[in-house]
Every structure is written in C-alpha cells, then in structure tokens.
Amino acid sequence: MKAYFWHSAVLLGMAVATIVALDDLKVDCGRDSVTLRWGAAQSQIDTSLLRLGGCYPSSISAGEAMFQVELSDCNFRRLVTGDTLMYMNELTYMSGPKAQLKSFSHPVVCAYERPVDWAPRIFDPVFQTYGQGDLVFHMEIMKDDFSGPHLSREYPLGSFIHISAAVEQMFHQPLLLLLEECVATTTPELQSEGLVHPIITNKGCLVASKTSNSKFEPRQKASEIRLSLQAFKFTVGKEVYIHCNLLAWDPSGLDTSKKACHYVKGHGWVLLDDPYHSTLCGCCDSSCESRKTSGIASGKHGITQNAVIGPLVVTDKSLA
Known part of the structure; x- marks a missing residue:
C-alpha cells in the first residue's frame, strides 16, 4: 500500500473535520495504521466514552482522547472503488441518559491509491459469524x-x-x-x-x-x-x-x-x-x-x- 493519498481523499478528510465542530477531530492516516485525536471543545464530554469502531482510546487526558490503531483492527471496513482503496470506520460517543451532550457518531475515512498488484484475499466461501x-x-x-x-x-x-x-x-x-x-x-x-x-x-x-x-x-x-x-x-x-x-x-x-x-x-x-x-x-x-x-x-x-x-x-x- 502506498503511503500517500489521492486529492479526493484529502478533501474527504477535510469534510470529516468540518462535520465535527471546531476541528475537534484530527485524523492522520499512515501506511497500515491510523492516529485519531479528539480534542473536545465541549467541556462536558467524557472522553473515556469515545469508541473508534470496537476500540477504546489508546490514551486519555483532560478533554482529549487519542487512538493509535492498525487498519486491520477496530472493525475498519475496506472498500475498493476504481483506483482507490478506502478504509472506513466511525467514531462514536455513547452518553448517559441524563447527560447534556447526546450520543453522536462521525465517519472516519482513510483513502489510498490502490496498489497495482493489489487483489482481494480469497477465503473459503463458508463463513461463521461466531464460533x-x-x-x-x-x-x-x-x-x-x-x-x-x-x-x-x-x-x-x-x-x-x-x-x-x-x-x-x-x-x-x-x-x-x-x-x-x-x-x-x-x-x-x-x-x-x-x-x-x-x-x-x-x-x-x-x-x-x-x-x-x-x-x-x-x-x-x-x-x-x-x-x-x-x-x-x-x-x-x-x-x-x-x-x-x-x-x-x-x-x-x-x-x-x-x-x-x-x-x-x-x-x-x-x-x-x-x-x-x-x-x-x-x-x-x-x-x-x-x-x-x-x-x-x-x-x-x-x-x-x-x-x-x-x-x-x-x-x-x-x-x-
């Protein structure tokens, strides 16, 4: 996988940051990993309740949470469209029933140029959800x-x-x-x-x-x-x-x-x-x-x- 992005991927990253008020969300897509930093503008947010897919924050401090994860973890979904290879996930916040700040969810996307020799992995056609x-x-x-x-x-x-x-x-x-x-x-x-x-x-x-x-x-x-x-x-x-x-x-x-x-x-x-x-x-x-x-x-x-x-x-x- 090449460690640089298409112009459309950069714009998509900007769009995500725009959805999150005051640039609270910063996403850095690496070659095989992603670093996500949440710097909460809302003082009432409990950063320990943030989740990236199925992952908990790697570190938490006052008003800030950081995730450092592999793209193979945290339930990232992979999508190939044309010459673009995309990894998609969601940052979610689950607040309590009496909390002022309600639960929310924001998309997290890393997009790469599709490697010339990339092909989907072939699995046995029999799948189990659990087992x-x-x-x-x-x-x-x-x-x-x-x-x-x-x-x-x-x-x-x-x-x-x-x-x-x-x-x-x-x-x-x-x-x-x-x-x-x-x-x-x-x-x-x-x-x-x-x-x-x-x-x-x-x-x-x-x-x-x-x-x-x-x-x-x-x-x-x-x-x-x-x-x-x-x-x-x-x-x-x-x-x-x-x-x-x-x-x-x-x-x-x-x-x-x-x-x-x-x-x-x-x-x-x-x-x-x-x-x-x-x-x-x-x-x-x-x-x-x-x-x-x-x-x-x-x-x-x-x-x-x-x-x-x-x-x-x-x-x-x-x-x-």
Missing part, C-alpha cells in the same frame, strides 16, 4: 503496567496481581470479553472439595473489590479485559491457582447476566464499560439471574472458555 474454532483465548499474569508477562510468581500480601485476559477474534464480528466467574484454589484443577476463594461471582461481579482495592482497569480494546487483584490472605505461603470462566460476547448484548462490575468505595457498584448504566450491577449484592435465550446454545451470541493461571504464592512478612 469457537476461530477464537483463541489468552489469560496471564502481567507486569504492573501490563507491558508484558510478570516473571515473578511471589506477591506480598496487599500488593497487586495484574491479570490480562484476551480473545483473538480472527474473522469474527467484534466481541466483548468478560470474566463471568473467577475463584482461587490450591489446585490446578477445580475440585468439589478443598479451599476455594471467590474473586468474581454472580455473572461478572468483582466481589473481591468490596473488601479490598481490587478493580477492573479501563479497557484498551473490547477483546481484552484487565484486572488488578489485591493479593489476599487465602493460603499464605502455599501455591494458589486462579480459575476463570471467560466469555466472548456480543458488545450490544450487555445485561445483568453479561457484564463487568466492580465496587467503588463511596459510589457502589460501577459498570466497567458504561458507568451511566451501572444499574446493571444492582444485582451484585443479591442474585444476577441468567436471561434465557437460545443464543449461547446456538453459538449465536457468544462463546465461553475456562482458563487457569498459576501457581503463584502470596507471602506475609509479618509471619516471618
């Missing part, structure tokens, strides 16, 4: 900044265990990754007998956040979820394994049984993906019943996968 065969799940313990795997497996009591879970979506439509249930045990296999410490229960409620500083971290992308778990006094000095049930789900299908909620001191239960709709977390202190649908059975809405990480050891210096 476990093309989904690859990951879960691992990370460094404090989530930049890579954490090499040590010892955690002092009260420190944070940073956990990342993700799903590679291949050719599926966008999926939101959730943690339905997580428990800590002393064995690499879940057993009916033995010690079990609940971490996430009730279809996505981080119960550990009620008694500690554990929390879900802001999402970087819909297909990944990050958890900072404060090391707990479970079996100090012994090996611990964390078992989780991962769910890849339709992003538009959140309800009381499909959610990610953590407890914030002074505010109560908060929904990770949209705090304005934290009422979905209202059942976390009682019982969050699963909604009966044929979606899971047919594979139409989502896929679950069990995962385990460990062993890790929680240490307590006061016992030394």
Whole structure:
C-alpha cells in the first residue's frame, strides 16, 4: 500500500473535520495504521466514552482522547472503488441518559491509491459469524503496567496481581470479553472439595473489590479485559491457582447476566464499560439471574472458555 493519498481523499478528510465542530477531530492516516485525536471543545464530554469502531482510546487526558490503531483492527471496513482503496470506520460517543451532550457518531475515512498488484484475499466461501474454532483465548499474569508477562510468581500480601485476559477474534464480528466467574484454589484443577476463594461471582461481579482495592482497569480494546487483584490472605505461603470462566460476547448484548462490575468505595457498584448504566450491577449484592435465550446454545451470541493461571504464592512478612 502506498503511503500517500489521492486529492479526493484529502478533501474527504477535510469534510470529516468540518462535520465535527471546531476541528475537534484530527485524523492522520499512515501506511497500515491510523492516529485519531479528539480534542473536545465541549467541556462536558467524557472522553473515556469515545469508541473508534470496537476500540477504546489508546490514551486519555483532560478533554482529549487519542487512538493509535492498525487498519486491520477496530472493525475498519475496506472498500475498493476504481483506483482507490478506502478504509472506513466511525467514531462514536455513547452518553448517559441524563447527560447534556447526546450520543453522536462521525465517519472516519482513510483513502489510498490502490496498489497495482493489489487483489482481494480469497477465503473459503463458508463463513461463521461466531464460533469457537476461530477464537483463541489468552489469560496471564502481567507486569504492573501490563507491558508484558510478570516473571515473578511471589506477591506480598496487599500488593497487586495484574491479570490480562484476551480473545483473538480472527474473522469474527467484534466481541466483548468478560470474566463471568473467577475463584482461587490450591489446585490446578477445580475440585468439589478443598479451599476455594471467590474473586468474581454472580455473572461478572468483582466481589473481591468490596473488601479490598481490587478493580477492573479501563479497557484498551473490547477483546481484552484487565484486572488488578489485591493479593489476599487465602493460603499464605502455599501455591494458589486462579480459575476463570471467560466469555466472548456480543458488545450490544450487555445485561445483568453479561457484564463487568466492580465496587467503588463511596459510589457502589460501577459498570466497567458504561458507568451511566451501572444499574446493571444492582444485582451484585443479591442474585444476577441468567436471561434465557437460545443464543449461547446456538453459538449465536457468544462463546465461553475456562482458563487457569498459576501457581503463584502470596507471602506475609509479618509471619516471618
């Protein structure tokens, strides 16, 4: 792909900037990636609620959000017309029901001269919208900044265990990754007998956040979820394994049984993906019943996968 644009593409980029008042939206189309910067003129906008296709902002500051993504991510749609190769997406803002600024959506387009040797990829004519065969799940313990795997497996009591879970979506439509249930045990296999410490229960409620500083971290992308778990006094000095049930789900299908909620001191239960709709977390202190649908059975809405990480050891210096 050549890294320069046709004149019509530049005009299109100008048109997009004109639609967004006061040049709030700046788009820089690279060779295989795009950088989008939103500098909000409206002071009441919550930039954490901006989405580029299925992607969350790469960084957020006061009144500004920036996306740095590959054109192969975030649900970019590719269109070839004549000698032009176009990548199209939408920047959306989902406001709360009582917010002054209403939800909106703006087009984002990168247009390139079509390479002479470019041809569409050929796929097997049989497609699946959802299916476990093309989904690859990951879960691992990370460094404090989530930049890579954490090499040590010892955690002092009260420190944070940073956990990342993700799903590679291949050719599926966008999926939101959730943690339905997580428990800590002393064995690499879940057993009916033995010690079990609940971490996430009730279809996505981080119960550990009620008694500690554990929390879900802001999402970087819909297909990944990050958890900072404060090391707990479970079996100090012994090996611990964390078992989780991962769910890849339709992003538009959140309800009381499909959610990610953590407890914030002074505010109560908060929904990770949209705090304005934290009422979905209202059942976390009682019982969050699963909604009966044929979606899971047919594979139409989502896929679950069990995962385990460990062993890790929680240490307590006061016992030394």
